[in-house]
Structure formats: C-alpha cells, structure tokens
Amino acid sequence: MNSPRLPMVESAHYPAGVPATTPYLAVDVARVRRNLGRAAERAAASGVSLRPHAKTHKSPELAWLQLQAGAVGVTVATIGEAEVFARHRVDDILIAYPLWVDRRAADRLRDLMTRARVIVGTDSVPGAAALGRFLGHTPLEVLVEVDSGHHRTGCPPEDAGEIAAAAHRAGVDVRGAFTFPGHSYSPDALRTAAEDERRALAVAADSLRAAGIEPRVVSGGSTPSLEASLDDPGPLTELRPGVYAVGDAQQWELGTMGPEELALTCRTTVVSNAGGRAVVDAGSKILGADRAPYSSGFGRVPEREEARIVMLSEHHAVIDWAGTPPPPGTVIDIVPNHACNAVNLVDTLYVDHAGDVREWPVAARGHNS
Structure with a gap:
C-alpha cells in the first residue's frame, strides 16, 4: 500500500511543507528507508521476522514503510495505540504489555479484533485468568512475558508454562513467549543482554512445551541488542526493535x-x-x-x-x-x-x-x- 500524501503547510518565505518557525521535528525519509532495508535484510538472512515497536514514531505512515520493508506487523504499548494503527489499516498488532483486562478493556479489544489480528501479553496466572474470563474463546492471541534481565515486568522464564497453562484452561490461545532486554541500554551490555534474551526465551519455550503448549512465537528485541540478536537468534522467531527506524543520540x-x-x-x-x-x-x-x-x-x-x-x-x-x-x-x-x-x-x-x-x-x- 502506498503511504497517503498529506496536506502541506504553505509559507511565503519557506518551501512548501516547512513550518514558518522553529523548533520542529524533521525526518529524513531516505535515511529511514535505508535503516529499514538494512534491518530487513539482516533479519531475513537470520530467519527472523521483524515486528517493530511503533511507540517510537506513533506514525501510521512510518508503520506502513516498515510493513512495505517486510515487517510482519507492528508492536504497540497500549490498546489506544493499537486502535489508532488499526484505523489506518495495520492489521497485525502485538500489544507487548502485561494487560490487566476488565470489562471495558475487553470491549475495546473485542472491537479491535474485528479489524486486526490482536496479540496481547500476560505475565501472571491472575492476568491470564482475567483474559480468559472476559475474552476466552475469541480470536485473541496471547504471549507470556518473561523477564530476561531488565527486571521490570515478566515472570521468571521457568514459570512461563504455568501461566500459559492457566491461559489455555481459560480458553485463550497461547502463541508463545516474549521478553524485552531493556538492560541492553548500557555501553557494556549490548551483547550480554542479547545472550540473556536468548537464554531466557529458551527456558520459557521449554517451559511451555512441558505444559503441552508448543511456542509458535518466541519474541524479543531492542535496538541496542538488535545486531547481536541477529548474529545468533537462538530460539527467537521475531524481533521488536523500535528506535532503529529513526535513531537518536x-x-x-x-x-x-x-x-x-x-x-x-x-x-x-x-x-x-x-x-x-x-x-x-x-x-x-x-x-x-x-x-x-x-x-x-x-x-x-x-x-x-x-x-x-x-x-x-x-x-x-x-x-x-x-x-x-x-x-x-x-x-x-x-x-x-x-x-x-x-x-x-x-x-x-x-x-x-x-x-x-x-x-x-x-x-x-x-x-x-
């Protein structure tokens, strides 16, 4: 799909499209395309899919550039972000967050599922039970989040099977496991974080298999650890970098x-x-x-x-x-x-x-x- 062209601001003193005064955020789309293409080529060579995190740019146009470059879908952090991208015809969305679902959230997710494939995260038995209570036996898909060293959210990798089994009993389709190696944001941890990611996801995948659930999706990724993860993906089936598209300081x-x-x-x-x-x-x-x-x-x-x-x-x-x-x-x-x-x-x-x-x-x- 071609990214739609949007109206431009006209100015008597600046080229069409340029705001009359600074400051403003500028994007060099040629550099974006090179960044996306380079990552897509590396991922294809490693046999790993890309599902980039769109919270970085929050832009449907940029998301479409990522999809055109071969991404299998996008990642977001909230139901609201997912709703925006679905309205712009992005139809494969992972909400990489351990959602606590109540009736109102469930209603929104149910509506979202009429427009897109929807995958959400959980990292606890109570969270899995809530998903099943409100959204069991629907097309919703779930990944169990595990902690690979960032120590923010995510269960211990060896507990992934227990949580997956609870979700399965509640009528939820468990697709696999995911993690965020956020401790990669340190100059001396780029490769060690990728190693932690591989190790944690391998344990999580084995835990799911022991519970009788075959992990079809094993998802990780951050921009700092991207190269190391692609060098040796191990059990990874997909990666979710965000900043790689535009970069930052x-x-x-x-x-x-x-x-x-x-x-x-x-x-x-x-x-x-x-x-x-x-x-x-x-x-x-x-x-x-x-x-x-x-x-x-x-x-x-x-x-x-x-x-x-x-x-x-x-x-x-x-x-x-x-x-x-x-x-x-x-x-x-x-x-x-x-x-x-x-x-x-x-x-x-x-x-x-x-x-x-x-x-x-x-x-x-x-x-x-």
Whole structure:
C-alpha cells in the first residue's frame, strides 16, 4: 500500500511543507528507508521476522514503510495505540504489555479484533485468568512475558508454562513467549543482554512445551541488542526493535548507529551567544528531558560532533560549541537523546522526501491507555 500524501503547510518565505518557525521535528525519509532495508535484510538472512515497536514514531505512515520493508506487523504499548494503527489499516498488532483486562478493556479489544489480528501479553496466572474470563474463546492471541534481565515486568522464564497453562484452561490461545532486554541500554551490555534474551526465551519455550503448549512465537528485541540478536537468534522467531527506524543520540553514543544513519532531528535556531555558547530555541518541551547515565549531554549536534548540550530548560538548549558558536539566526539540527520521548511531544513530523516536505501526523500521540 502506498503511504497517503498529506496536506502541506504553505509559507511565503519557506518551501512548501516547512513550518514558518522553529523548533520542529524533521525526518529524513531516505535515511529511514535505508535503516529499514538494512534491518530487513539482516533479519531475513537470520530467519527472523521483524515486528517493530511503533511507540517510537506513533506514525501510521512510518508503520506502513516498515510493513512495505517486510515487517510482519507492528508492536504497540497500549490498546489506544493499537486502535489508532488499526484505523489506518495495520492489521497485525502485538500489544507487548502485561494487560490487566476488565470489562471495558475487553470491549475495546473485542472491537479491535474485528479489524486486526490482536496479540496481547500476560505475565501472571491472575492476568491470564482475567483474559480468559472476559475474552476466552475469541480470536485473541496471547504471549507470556518473561523477564530476561531488565527486571521490570515478566515472570521468571521457568514459570512461563504455568501461566500459559492457566491461559489455555481459560480458553485463550497461547502463541508463545516474549521478553524485552531493556538492560541492553548500557555501553557494556549490548551483547550480554542479547545472550540473556536468548537464554531466557529458551527456558520459557521449554517451559511451555512441558505444559503441552508448543511456542509458535518466541519474541524479543531492542535496538541496542538488535545486531547481536541477529548474529545468533537462538530460539527467537521475531524481533521488536523500535528506535532503529529513526535513531537518536542514545544509539549514537552506544555505538549502535552512526550519525549518518540518524533520521530524526529537531530543527532549531540559535537565539543567543550569551556566555560564548550557542543557545537555541529548542528545550525539554520538544527534545524531551531524558538523559541516560552514559549520555554526554541533552542531545547531539551532527554538524559539530564535539559540541555538547550542557544545559536544558523548557525552551532553551545551551550548547558548548567547542569553538566560536554560530551567530544568532543560524538554523541547526539537534538529535534528541530519546526519539520516543521527543516524538511524543509533537503533533506533526515534517518529512523530507528529496526536498518535498510533507506533514505526517503523530496520530497515536496521547493514546496512553
């Protein structure tokens, strides 16, 4: 399916499609396509499917680029996000979250199943029982979430069979297991997190088999661990990277993506040279405030790799330029630390198609439940 072309903003002083004032989030779609194609080729060579996490971009247009590149479906975090993508004809959706389903959530999921294949997560016997109570004997599919070292949600891998059996008894179709190796977000854990992922999912798969349930889906993945997971997928049948599509400063600093691969930037204007530094008109309200322990600042400047964003407030970013700063009025690009947070702060992405700038709505923004 071709991504629909959306109306563009007209300006007397800027090319069609470009907003009249900074800051705004810009996307280089050629880089996006290269990132998607590279990951798709690697996944195909490893015999692993891609089901990218769309919470990164929240954009149906970008989701369709991922599907056109070979993704089997998308991953989301909430029922609301799933509803948005289903309305835009994405028809294979994993809600990778241990949902606690009540009657109202069940009604929404039942309606969603009329438009898409729907897979949800659970990580407890009570959670599995609730799914069965409200949605047993429906087309809903379930994956058991296991903890592979991130220690957020997910049962111990050896308990996956018990939870799967409880879901099966409740009339729910258990497809397999999934995990999120979120501890990969550390410079010294990219490969060890992938090893933890493989080990945990192998144990979980064996636990399901011992309970009489054959795991048809064994799902993992994060952007930092993607290459290591593809090098040795082990029991994995699919991976769910998110940030790989557009990149961010975290991936740059982790060494998983180079500056030439980063497709999402905040276009901003220098407004001051106070204190001998560049101060731009983009602050935490568009860049996001995330700063991981390994981050060297509040974002990165691709055209000046040695520059560091040393101070961030709501509408100011102060940049130590490591030299004479550019004068006020200069437009520069900043790569946000965390793409998911930055995208969630705007209504529109301005997408460059070889000089033709189009607006893509961040359609799933705000759908947090």
